[in-house]
Amino acid sequence: MIFQRLILLCVLSLVLCIGLVRGESVDDPYQIVEKHYAAVGGLEVLKAQRTTFTHGTVSIEGAGLKGTFRQWDERPLKMRQEIDLKVVKTVFGDNGDYAWSVDPNKKILVQRDERTMQEREIKKLMNEYRQLEPNSPYFKLSYKGVKRVDNEDCYAIEITNTINEDTLLNYYSTSSFYLLKAVSIKPAMEQQISYSDFRQVEGMILPFREIVETLPTHERQVFEYTEYQFNVEIEPPLFEPPQTDVEDFQFVNGVSAEDIPFSFTENHVYLFVNINGKEHLWVLDSGAGASVIDSSYAAELGLELEGPVKGIGASGTVDFYFVTVPSYTMGGIRFNEQKVVAMNMRNLFQRVLGLDVVGILGYDFLSRFITKIDYANEKISFYHPEKFGYKGNGKLIDSPLEHNMFSLPITIDDTYSGKWILDIGASGEDFHYPYARDHNLLNLKGIDVMAAGAAAEFMVRTSQFKTMSLDGFTIKNPLIGVPRAEGQGAFSHRGVVGNIGNSFLRHFVLYLDYKDQRVILEKGDNYDKEFPKPKSGLQLLYNPDHDIEVHFVSPNTPAEVAGFKKGDIIKTINRIDVQHYDGIIAIRKLLREKAGTTYTFEIVRKNQRIEKQLTLQDLY
Numbered sequence: 001m002i003f004q005r006l007i008l009l010c011v012l013s014l015v016l017c018i019g020l021v022r023g024e025s026v027d028d029p030y031q032i033v034e035k036h037y038a039a040v041g042g043l044e045v046l047k048a049q050r051t052t053f054t055h056g057t058v059s060i061e062g063a064g065l066k067g068t069f070r071q072w073d074e075r076p077l078k079m080r081q082e083i084d085l086k087v088v089k090t091v092f093g094d095n096g097d098y099a100w101s102v103d104p105n106k107k108i109l110v111q112r113d114e115r116t117m118q119e120r121e122i123k124k125l126m127n128e129y130r131q132l133e134p135n136s137p138y139f140k141l142s143y144k145g146v147k148r149v150d151n152e153d154c155y156a157i158e159i160t161n162t163i164n165e166d167t168l169l170n171y172y173s174t175s176s177f178y179l180l181k182a183v184s185i186k187p188a189m190e191q192q193i194s195y196s197d198f199r200q201v202e203g204m205i206l207p208f209r210e211i212v213e214t215l216p217t218h219e220r221q222v223f224e225y226t227e228y229q230f231n232v233e234i235e236p237p238l239f240e241p242p243q244t245d246v247e248d249f250q251f252v253n254g255v256s257a258e259d260i261p262f263s264f265t266e267n268h269v270y271l272f273v274n275i276n277g278k279e280h281l282w283v284l285d286s287g288a289g290a291s292v293i294d295s296s297y298a299a300e301l302g303l304e305l306e307g308p309v310k311g312i313g314a315s316g317t318v319d320f321y322f323v324t325v326p327s328y329t330m331g332g333i334r335f336n337e338q339k340v341v342a343m344n345m346r347n348l349f350q351r352v353l354g355l356d357v358v359g360i361l362g363y364d365f366l367s368r369f370i371t372k373i374d375y376a377n378e379k380i381s382f383y384h385p386e387k388f389g390y391k392g393n394g395k396l397i398d399s400p401l402e403h404n405m406f407s408l409p410i411t412i413d414d415t416y417s418g419k420w421i422l423d424i425g426a427s428g429e430d431f432h433y434p435y436a437r438d439h440n441l442l443n444l445k446g447i448d449v450m451a452a453g454a455a456a457e458f459m460v461r462t463s464q465f466k467t468m469s470l471d472g473f474t475i476k477n478p479l480i481g482v483p484r485a486e487g488q489g490a491f492s493h494r495g496v497v498g499n500i501g502n503s504f505l506r507h508f509v510l511y512l513d514y515k516d517q518r519v520i521l522e523k524g525d526n527y528d529k530e531f532p533k534p535k536s537g538l539q540l541l542y543n544p545d546h547d548i549e550v551h552f553v554s555p556n557t558p559a560e561v562a563g564f565k566k567g568d569i570i571k572t573i574n575r576i577d578v579q580h581y582d583g584i585i586a587i588r589k590l591l592r593e594k595a596g597t598t599y600t601f602e603i604v605r606k607n608q609r610i611e612k613q614l615t616l617q618d619l620y
Contacts, residue, residue, distance in 0.1 A: 029141035029157045030134055033170075036177045039205060043129060049230045050075060056208075056225040058083060063307050069223065076127040077120060078239045087306040087322045088339060094120065095239040103290075104322075104339040105364055106246040112517065113400035115495065118164040131159060138162055147171060149180045150194070165494075178205065187495030188403075190215040201228045216492075217310030248336040249368050251384065257332035258381040266353060266585060267427035267502040269373065269380070273359060275301065275328045280358045282330075283349075284373075284380075285425025286512060287499065288362025289404040291325075291338065294346040297358040298323050305342050318343055330361075333382060338364055348452060351541045354583045360425065363404040367514040373424070375506040376525035385515035394509070394522035395471045401517050408500055408519060411469045412480065416441075418497035422519060424510075426501030429468070430460065430481040434494040441482055447619050448484070450539055450552040459484040464620035468504060473521060475507055479533065479620060506531070532592035535616035538564060540584055548578055548587065550603075562614045565605065572602040591616065 037043055052073045059066040067085035072078075080093040088104040099111040099120060122138075125131070131139040144156035154171035169183040178198055184191045191214050195207035210223040251257055262284075263270040269284040280297070298305060307321035320343040328335050349357035370383040390396070399406040399422070406422040416439060420429075436442055446463035460481035468478040486492050507527045511520035537557020543549040550568040553559045570578050573587065581587055590599065593616060601612040 027143045029143045029155075030132065032143070032155045032157055032172055032177075033132060033141065036172055036179065037132075039177055043132075045204070047129075051230070051232050051234050053227075053229040053232045053234070054225055055227060056223060058085070058224075059222050060085075060309060061220040061222060063309050065306065065309070072234050072238060074234055074239070076124045080238055093239055093241060095241070100241040102242065103364075105248065106242075107364070107367055108241050108245045109367075109401060109404070110241070110517075111401070113402035115164070115402055119166075122161055122163055122166070144169070146174060149173075150196075152180065154180055179207075188493045202230060214310075219310035247368075248338065250334050251382075252332045252334065255384040255387040256382060258383075259379045260331035260381065262378055262380050264375060264378050264502075264506070265355070266588070267506065269424060269502070270355070270357065271330055271361065271380070273328055273330045273361070275326060281355060282359040282361050283357055283425060284366070285360045285362050285423070286366055287405060287421060287423030287425045288360050291340040291362045291364040292320070292345060292360035293323060293325055293340055293342050294358045295321065295342045295344050296346055298325075298342045301326070303342075309341075331380075331382075335365075340364060351543075352452065353585060354542055362425075366512060367404070369512075370515065371512040373505075373510045373512075374524065375502070375508065375510070385513075388513075390511070390513075390520060392520070392522055394511070394520045395473070397471060397519045397521065399517060399519045401514070406512065406517075406519050407496065408470055410497065410500060412478075413466050414469070416497065419495075420498050420500045421493075421496055422505075422512075423499045423501050424505060426499050428462075428481060428501045428503040429478060429498060430483065430501075431498040432493050432496060433483045433486040434492065435497045436482045437486075442484075444482065446482075447534075447537065447554050447557060449481075449554055451481070458487055462620075470521070473508075473523070475504055477530070477620075478504065503531070532589075533618075533620060534592055535595055535597075535619060536591040536614060537619065538591060538614070540570065540587060542584060543569075548584055557619060558614055558617055562601075562612045564601075564603070564612060564614075567605070568610075569604040570601060571604055571609070572600075574600050575602075 037046065053071070055068065055070040057066065058069045065085045065087065067083065069081065069083050071081045077094050078096045081091070083090045090104060091102040093100050099116050101109050101111060103109070125138050130136050131141065133139070138161055140160050142158040142160070144158050146153050147156045148154070149171045153174045155174055157170045157172065159168040159170065165187060167185040169185070170179055171181040172178065173180055179195055181195065182193045184193075191212060194211045194213075195209070196211075197207060197209035198205050199208050206225075206228055208225040210225075212221045212223065213219070214221075260271070263281070270281045271284060272279045273282045293303075295305065303323045303325065305321035305323050308319035309321070310319065320341040323340060323342040324337055325340050326337050345360070346356070346358055349355050368385075370385055370388040372381040372383070374380070397408060399408065407419045408422050409417070410420040411417040416435075418435070431441060444461065444463045446461040448459055448461050450457055451460045460483055462479050462481045465478055465480055466476070468475045468480075480498070506524070507529070508524045509522040513520065536559050537554035538550065538559035539552040539554070540548050541551040548570040550564050550566055550570070552566060553564050570587070572578060573581070573590065578587065595616050595618045598613060598615045601614055603610050603612060
């Protein structure tokens with residue numbers, strides 16, 4: 001989770017951040033890096049370091065989390081990193097053939113996604129010092145001038161590669177040629193590592209302190225090295241993942257739990273989870289890299305929260321805590337206690353839906369099973385991964401997990417193609433801002449709506465496209481959103497086209513196979529169905545007094561024509577008190593009825609009762 005993206009940079013710190021040379025100012029990047037290496041006696045000294053072992057302490061600033069780390073490396077690729085923060089423990093490794101990880105709940109993941117494979121290749125080449133070749137087919141070094149780092153002048157050297165779009169910026173002191181800072185820029189994030197407390201070890205100058213700041217969260221992790229050891233003997237099994245995977249659940253009957261009813265409400269899948277004999281709704285979400293419990297609900301259960309730690313949501317950064325959830329049951333499955341994250345989420349569901357949703361069943365839940373979701377019949381089944389054999393006639397799509405999530409190759413209107421994150425926690429489909437910007441989609445005609453995420457609200461323009469296609473399946477007239485601003489959340493991810501949610505997936509029977517890292521799609525009973533679309537431009541929420549309130553009025557829609565304004569309180573619809581409707585969800589359904597349908601609203605605005613006529617119309 002937290003430290004997974006540090007592995008490459010921690011290794012590079014051993015490769016690149018050593019040196020003590022005084023020389024003339026130069027602007028040739030290759031000379032600068034050569035002077036850096038020359039500080040320890042040349043490349044022969046570095047190449048002689050066949051293995052490395054480091055250990056020390058790690059802390060997260062502002063979170064109250066402290067612990068230890070240990071790391072073993074064997075050139076060119078083998079490694080193992082252990083992080084123990086007491087409240088959570090994680091392990092990452094590479095046996096030379098593939099990378100793997102073990103999360104805080106001891107779940108093993110073999111990382112074979114494209115990005116991991118690319119990063120492994122870059123690491124291998126850099127450990128062979130191929131970046132020093134001026135005519136390298138893989139790397140290019142560029143001089144970016146002299147920059148100030150911690151009140152010291154530094155040569156800024158940019159390293160780009162032909163394998164992926166990642167960029168590394170190294171800042172070498174103009175006086176000492178120490179590497180004082182390294183910035184790794186990736187599609188989904190940026191990491192800035194500051195090096196200090198340089199000491200001599202076996203004739204080399206090495207940093208004993210690293211501060212790692214991750215953007216956009218601005219979380220700062222401090223690594224204090226206790227010791228470096230070189231050319232130590234490392235037993236080969238150390239680089240291998242555990243031989244057996246965790247099995248922290250039991251089926252009540254047999255090897256599956258099948259045809260469990262779920263509530264498909266406003267394009268989300270809800271299931272009842274029983275903790276301590278009481279049932280509450282949880283939402284199912286493959287876009288959640290970890291399961292989540294609401295902080296207030298965790299407090300009701302008497303659970304201890306540890307943190308906070310920074311995370312990324314759809315709309316920006318959020319604070320979350322670590323917490324151990326006690327044993328729970330769900331639809332014929334019993335789970336042992338698990339480490340999950342806690343954050344404030346309950347209020348959002350109450351405002352939007354009027355539902356008491358207290359948790360998210362994410363990766364920590366879904367990764368244990370083969371999950372089958374029959375959207376049309378609102379039935380879900382869970383199968384033991386070792387006992388499941390698919391016998392249907394659906395499409396099997398290889399989908400290596402990246403950051404614990406599946407992705408699908410989607411094409412829009414035979415034009416916009418690429419990788420989309422499969423997110424059953426999303427109600428609809430959205431382009432990510434960078435892709436939309438780069439493909440001239442920001443100024444499409446459409447309807448502006450206000451979307452809400454865990455971090456904040458953000459504006460999205462929804463437009464209707466002609467087709468959405470995937471491996472022979474085609475869905476017509478999809479609505480797809482484009483964020484109106486880049487923001488700092490998941491929708492700013494440059495490495496993918498967008499998010500695929502339930503507006504698309506509800507046409508299918510969907511299988512999520514975490515064991516073999518694949519997705520299976522069958523045509524569902526609603527494959528050819530045209531679902532009703534919004535026709536009013538009126539967005540409603542519950543306010544703190546539990547009144548139904550106008551939250552947003554989309555420009556150029558019937559709601560704007562009728563004169564609705566943000567803050568209006570809805571009292572009656574067609575002379576019927578709103579309390580007699582089945583909540584805000586039922587009212588939203590009214591606003592998706594046939595074009596031409598007219599409703600008479602009575603609202604309260606500034607303590608005055610006003611009547612409004614709203615006539616639905618097709619917006620797309």
